[in-house]
Amino acid sequence: MTARPETGGTGGTGGKDLRSFLADVVAHDDGGLVRVTSPVDPRFGVTAHGARLEKAGRYPALWFDDVKGSELACVTNTVATHERMALALGVEPDDLLRASDRLEGLQPHPPVEVDRADAPVKHTIWRDDEVDLAKLPIPVHNELDGGPYLTAGVSIMRDPWSGAINAGIYRHHVYDARRMGVWFFGSHHGGVIARRYAEKGEPCPIAIAVGHHPGFLMGAVSRVPGIGGEYDAAGAFMREPVEVVRAETSDLLVPARAEIVIEGFILPGETEEEGPFAEWPGHYVGGGPKPFLRVDAVTMREGAIWQDIQASGREHRLMGALPRISSIHANVAKVVPDLKAVNVPVHTRMHCYLSIDKQSDSDPTRAAFAALNTEPENLRMIVVVDDDIDVYDHEEVSWAVGTRFDATTDLQVVPTWNGPGGLLPTTWEYDAEGGRTARMSSAVIIDATKPAPPVVFPTRARVPVDEVAAVDLGAHVPVAAGDELPWEAAR
Ligand SMILES: Cc1cc2nc3c(=O)[nH]c(=O)nc-3n(C[C@H](O)[C@H](O)[C@H](O)COP(=O)(O)O)c2cc1C
Numbered sequence: 001m002t003a004r005p006e007t008g009g010t011g012g013t014g015g016k017d018l019r020s021f022l023a024d025v026v027a028h029d030d031g032g033l034v035r036v037t038s039p040v041d042p043r044f045g046v047t048a049h050g051a052r053l054e055k056a057g058r059y060p061a062l063w064f065d066d067v068k069g070s071e072l073a074c075v076t077n078t079v080a081t082h083e084r085m086a087l088a089l090g091v092e093p094d095d096l097l098r099a100s101d102r103l104e105g106l107q108p109h110p111p112v113e114v115d116r117a118d119a120p121v122k123h124t125i126w127r128d129d130e131v132d133l134a135k136l137p138i139p140v141h142n143e144l145d146g147g148p149y150l151t152a153g154v155s156i157m158r159d160p161w162s163g164a165i166n167a168g169i170y171r172h173h174v175y176d177a178r179r180m181g182v183w184f185f186g187s188h189h190g191g192v193i194a195r196r197y198a199e200k201g202e203p204c205p206i207a208i209a210v211g212h213h214p215g216f217l218m219g220a221v222s223r224v225p226g227i228g229g230e231y232d233a234a235g236a237f238m239r240e241p242v243e244v245v246r247a248e249t250s251d252l253l254v255p256a257r258a259e260i261v262i263e264g265f266i267l268p269g270e271t272e273e274e275g276p277f278a279e280w281p282g283h284y285v286g287g288g289p290k291p292f293l294r295v296d297a298v299t300m301r302e303g304a305i306w307q308d309i310q311a312s313g314r315e316h317r318l319m320g321a322l323p324r325i326s327s328i329h330a331n332v333a334k335v336v337p338d339l340k341a342v343n344v345p346v347h348t349r350m351h352c353y354l355s356i357d358k359q360s361d362s363d364p365t366r367a368a369f370a371a372l373n374t375e376p377e378n379l380r381m382i383v384v385v386d387d388d389i390d391v392y393d394h395e396e397v398s399w400a401v402g403t404r405f406d407a408t409t410d411l412q413v414v415p416t417w418n419g420p421g422g423l424l425p426t427t428w429e430y431d432a433e434g435g436r437t438a439r440m441s442s443a444v445i446i447d448a449t450k451p452a453p454p455v456v457f458p459t460r461a462r463v464p465v466d467e468v469a470a471v472d473l474g475a476h477v478p479v480a481a482g483d484e485l486p487w488e489a490a491r
C-alpha cells in the first residue's frame with residue numbers, strides 16, 4: 001500500500017474527521033464534491049439528485065446548502081466510489097480491494113480521551129425539551145419509506161456484562177421531535193447489548209455519532225470478533241487514534257470530532273412500528289414493531305454538517321462490502337493459511353469469492369464455512385476458486401465455475417443458514433394476502449477448484465505471459481474511415 005498525500009486537520013492525532021476528508025476530496029479528486037445550491041426538500045430531494053447522477057454513471061459526493069426546514073448543510077455519497085474510498089484509506093485505487101484484504105500496515109489504535117474544551121462536538125448542546133430532530137436535515141430516501149431515516153450514524157453502546165464499548169451503524173426511523181427507532185440484527189452486538197439491558201428492565205444508553213471520517217465508519221462496520229473493539233479498528237482505518245470525549249447523559253465515550261452526537265436511551269419493553277425502509281438488497285423487507293430511543297441530548301460542532309448515506313444506493317453497498325472483505329480474509333486465513341484473496345462483489349453482497357492455493361480437498365469447504373461464519377446474516381453463496389483465478393474479475397470467476405465445477409460432486413447446500421427473518425427477501429415466506437412469516441433460507445458452497453495434488457488436471461490454455469508483456473503497442477495503427485484499406489495498400 002502506498003500512502004497518499006493528505007491534507008486537513010491539526011493536533012496531536014492529526015485530527016481526521018469529515019471536514020479533513022472533504023478537503024482531501026476537493027484537493028485530490030477533481031469533481032468529487034458537487035455543491036447543490038438550490039433548495040431541496042428533505043423528502044426525496046436529496047436522494048433524487050443522487051439517483052439522477054447515478055443514472056448518468058456519476059457518483060460525486062453531494063453537498064446540499066439548503067435542505068428545507070433546516071439550518072444545517074447535508075452531505076451524501078461521501079465515499080460512493082472506490083477512488084474516494086481509496087483516498088480516505090490512504091491507498092491507491094487499484095490496491096483498494098487487495099489492500100482491504102490484508103489490512104497491510106494498518107495497526108489498531110486505541111482511542112484517546114480529550115477534554116470537553118478540546119472536543120469540537122461540544123460547541124452547541126440541546127438538552128431535553130430543546131431537542132428537536134425536525135431541525136436536522138434528515139432525508140426521506142425511497143418511494144415507500146415510512147419516514148425520514150438516519151443512515152450514516154455510528155451507534156456507540158456499552159456492554160453491561162464486560163463494560164466494553166461497541167460501535168456499529170444501525171438504521172434509525174425518525175418518529176417525532178425526540179423519538180427515533182433502532183433496527184438491530186439480533187446477532188449484531190448492538191442487538192445483543194440492547195437485549196441485555198432489556199432483560200434487566202433497564203434503559204440502554206446509546207449515543208449516535210453523525211458525520212466523521214470514512215475510516216471511522218469503516219471501523220464501525222468491520223466485523224471485529226467479540227463485543228467492542230470498533231474504536232481500535234477505526235483507528236486502524238484512519239491511521240490515527242479516534243479522539244473521544246465523555247457523553248452528556250451517560251458514561252459513554254463519544255467521538256470528539258463527529259459533527260453531531262445524538263444521545264438517548266432505548267426504553268425497555270416499549271416498541272414502535274418501524275419501516276418500511278428500502279435496504280441494500282434492493283427490496284422492502286424487515287421492519288415491524290421495534291424498540292426506540294428517547295433522545296435526551298444533541299451535541300454538535302459549530303456549523304455542523306449532517307451526513308447521509310443513500311439507502312440501497314452504491315455507497316451503502318460499498319460501505320457494506322469493503323470492511324467485510326478484510327474481516328473475512330482474517331477469519332478464513334486462520335483455517336486455510338494458503339488463502340490468496342477474498343472478494344465480496346459490490347453489486348451482490350450476498351456472494352463471496354475466495355481464491356486458495358489448494359493443498360487438500362477439504363480446504364474449499366473449510367474456507368467457505370469460515371467466510372459464512374464471518375458474515376452469517378448476509379452471505380448465501382460462496383465460490384471457491386484456485387489461485388490462478390482473479391476474484392476481482394467476475395468473468396474469471398464465472399469461467400472457473402463453468403470449467404472446474406460439477407454440481408453433483410462440488411455443490412454443497414447448507415439448508416438452514418440465513419434468517420429467520422431479516423433483510424434478505426429469502427428469509428421470509430410470503431402469502432397471497434401480503435402477509436409474511438419468518439423462515440430460514442439456505443446457503444450454497446460452489447467448489448470451483450481443481451482436484452488437490454497429486455491429481456493432474458488439464459493445464460490452462462494461454463499465450464505466454466512474457467510474450468504478452470513484450471507486445472509493442474506503438475505498432476498499433478487504427479484504420480479510420482477514408483484511410484487506405486489494408487488489402488488495397490501497395491505492398
Ligand atoms: C449503511 C449501513 C447501514 C447498516 N444498517 C444496519 C442496521 O440497520 N441494522 C444492523 O443490525 N446492522 C446494520 N448495518 C451493519 C452493521 O453496522 C455492521 O454489521 C456492524 O459490524 C455491526 O456491528 P456489531 O456486531 O458490533 O453490532 C449497516 C451497515 C451499513 C454500512
Ligand SMILES: [Mn+2]
Pocket residue numbers: 166167168189190224226227228230
Ligand atoms: Mn461489535
